[in-house]
Amino acid sequence: MLDQASPRWRGALSVSAPFIVVAALWEIVARSGTFPRRLFPPLEDVAETLARLTAAGILPHHAFETIARLLGGFGIAALAGVALGILMGRSRRAEDLLMPLVSTGAPIPGLAYAPLFLLWFGLGNVGAVILVAFVAAFPIVLNSWTGVKAVKEIWIRAAQSMGAGDRRLFRHVILPGALPYILTGLRLGLAQAWRILVAVEMLAAVPWGLGWLIFGAREFLNTDAMLAGIAVIGAIGLALEKLVFQPLERYTVVRWGMMTS
Amino acid sequence: MKAVVSFVVAAALYELVARSGWFAQALVPTLPAIAATLWRTLADGSMLNHAVATVYRVAAGLGLACATGLALGVLMGRFRAVEAFFLPLVNVLMPVPSLAWAPVFILWFGLGNTATILIVFYAATFPMLLNAWTGVRAVNPLWLRAAGAMGARGAELFWKVIVPATSPFVITGLRLAFQRAWIAVVGAEMLAASDFGLGWVIFDAKEFLNADVMLASLAVIGAIGFAFERLAFGALERATVMRWGMVRAAKA
Numbered sequence: 087m088l089d090q091a092s093p094r095w096r097g098a099l100s101v102s103a104p105f106i107v108v109a110a111l112w113e114i115v116a117r118s119g120t121f122p123r124r125l126f127p128p129l130e131d132v133a134e135t136l137a138r139l140t141a142a143g144i145l146p147h148h149a150f151e152t153i154a155r156l157l158g159g160f161g162i163a164a165l166a167g168v169a170l171g172i173l174m175g176r177s178r179r180a181e182d183l184l185m186p187l188v189s190t191g192a193p194i195p196g197l198a199y200a201p202l203f204l205l206w207f208g209l210g211n212v213g214a215v216i217l218v219a220f221v222a223a224f225p226i227v228l229n230s231w232t233g234v235k236a237v238k239e240i241w242i243r244a245a246q247s248m249g250a251g252d253r254r255l256f257r258h259v260i261l262p263g264a265l266p267y268i269l270t271g272l273r274l275g276l277a278q279a280w281r282i283l284v285a286v287e288m289l290a291a292v293p294w295g296l297g298w299l300i301f302g303a304r305e306f307l308n309t310d311a312m313l314a315g316i317a318v319i320g321a322i323g324l325a326l327e328k329l330v331f332q333p334l335e336r337y338t339v340v341r342w343g344m345m346t347s
Numbered sequence: 348m349k350a351v352v353s354f355v356v357a358a359a360l361y362e363l364v365a366r367s368g369w370f371a372q373a374l375v376p377t378l379p380a381i382a383a384t385l386w387r388t389l390a391d392g393s394m395l396n397h398a399v400a401t402v403y404r405v406a407a408g409l410g411l412a413c414a415t416g417l418a419l420g421v422l423m424g425r426f427r428a429v430e431a432f433f434l435p436l437v438n439v440l441m442p443v444p445s446l447a448w449a450p451v452f453i454l455w456f457g458l459g460n461t462a463t464i465l466i467v468f469y470a471a472t473f474p475m476l477l478n479a480w481t482g483v484r485a486v487n488p489l490w491l492r493a494a495g496a497m498g499a500r501g502a503e504l505f506w507k508v509i510v511p512a513t514s515p516f517v518i519t520g521l522r523l524a525f526q527r528a529w530i531a532v533v534g535a536e537m538l539a540a541s542d543f544g545l546g547w548v549i550f551d552a553k554e555f556l557n558a559d560v561m562l563a564s565l566a567v568i569g570a571i572g573f574a575f576e577r578l579a580f581g582a583l584e585r586a587t588v589m590r591w592g593m594v595r596a597a598k599a
Binding site: 193201282284 | 350357375431432433435438441445446447449450453454529532533534537545546553556558561564565568569572573576
């Protein structure tokens with residue numbers, strides 16, 4: 087009994103030890119009085135604010151709006167990006183026309199467009215969601231395109247010689263063949279969207295959203311609210327990785343034998 | 348040649364929209380107007396000043412990030428205890444976007460260079476660290492044992508075997524770190540810079556509806572990013588990993 091339990095306990099301890107050390111250091115600095123308490127709050131202030139804002143429903147509302155914006159922007163980017171990428175992979179003409187534009191636009195930081203999009207689409211949700219979609223679309227387009235190009239010619243010819251039409255060829259050969267790349271693209275796109283969404287919320291003056299919560303708290307020197315917001319942002323980011331992408335990869339690509347786990 | 352065709356088509360479409368009169372001239376300026384603004388700001392030196400400020404912030408943040416990320420990554424790869432301590436922290440801090448820290452850093456350090464450089468540093472550290480860590484762990488154990496059998500110890504083993512073997516990963520890390528840093532600096536300048544920088548120019552131009560200034564700065568940002576990506580990192584790769592023959596070896 088004890089033998090089975092002790093390695094697990096030791097594992098939990100070794101994972102939590104770094105956090106305990108960092109928390110203790112933070113606490114020492116916060117309580118030393120070197121910095122004003124408003125600017126460098128001790129952890130129980132942050133935890134208390136976190137609990138208070140969660141209980142009041144303020145923090146969940148901010149988080150909900152942020153996630154809705156993320157999913158909206160990412161959804162548009164996923165649909166448009168995969169469609170465009172596959173089109174470019176299958177049609178020579180589309181590739182020639184679009185590839186130079188995509189490869190020129192991709193290296194420009196998405197946030198640089200933010201003020202322009204806000205001018206064009208106004209402050210608020212529309213501009214923010216379109217900007218997130220635009221930024222997330224680049225890795226999705228590029229990876230879908232690479233994926234379609236990477237489907238082995240011999241699979242396509244084998245399927246054709248066995249009498250597969252265009253639709254079946256697409257559904258049963260090209261799509262599964264390109265899927266590992268498409269999923270990589272979606273993953274990069276979502277990560278990209280997540281990284282700029284918070285900043286976009288700060289710039290776009292949306293009424294709700296974690297970015298806005300953090301930025302707004304600055305006006306009132308509410309460092310504890312900022313840190314609580316950052317904790318929620320970190321938790322959502324971690325959840326995206328663990329709950330969305332890793333299972334997705336296991337259930338599709340690995341099961342079809344396109345990639346070993 | 349084909350690329351030229353697609354740019355001409357895109358430019359013609361844009362010009363058509365800009366001249367159609369559907370949108371205000373101030374919001375969708377024509378290409379000649381953007382070119383004129385670009386030329387004017389380049390000629391009076393203001394664009395150059397902003398570009399220098401931005402590049403300085405990226406260089407400072409990236410430099411700090413490389414020093415920290417590389418040192419920590421190598422230590423994590425070589426020593427179990429360091430890895431056990433820092434890996435959980437890295438896993439938790441990495442999914443927080445660097446720009447989420449912007450308001451906190453602004454409160455702590457005020458508007459200006461310090462906050463901006465710290466945001467860039469936060470963005471660039473993680474790709475560098477993860478790549479250095481992976482690189483050290485991916486060193487072929489056969490090479491280590493061969494070098495050990497031939498009498499290499501400590502410093503020699505590190506500089507002659509581990510450093511070259513890790514270098515392709517480190518260079519990839521540097522590339523990723525630069526990309527992250529370049530995105531972060533633009534956002535950080537919009538939020539935290541006070542009077543210089545390409546990001547700040549774009550954000551400031553919004554107040555005056557100067558879409559031509561925005562688009563001109565956007566072009567400069569794109570050009571600098573492209574130059575770093577293709578020219579600087581390409582040259583670096585040729586001078587190090589390709590000369591040492593590491594890229595082929597790593598792929599084989």
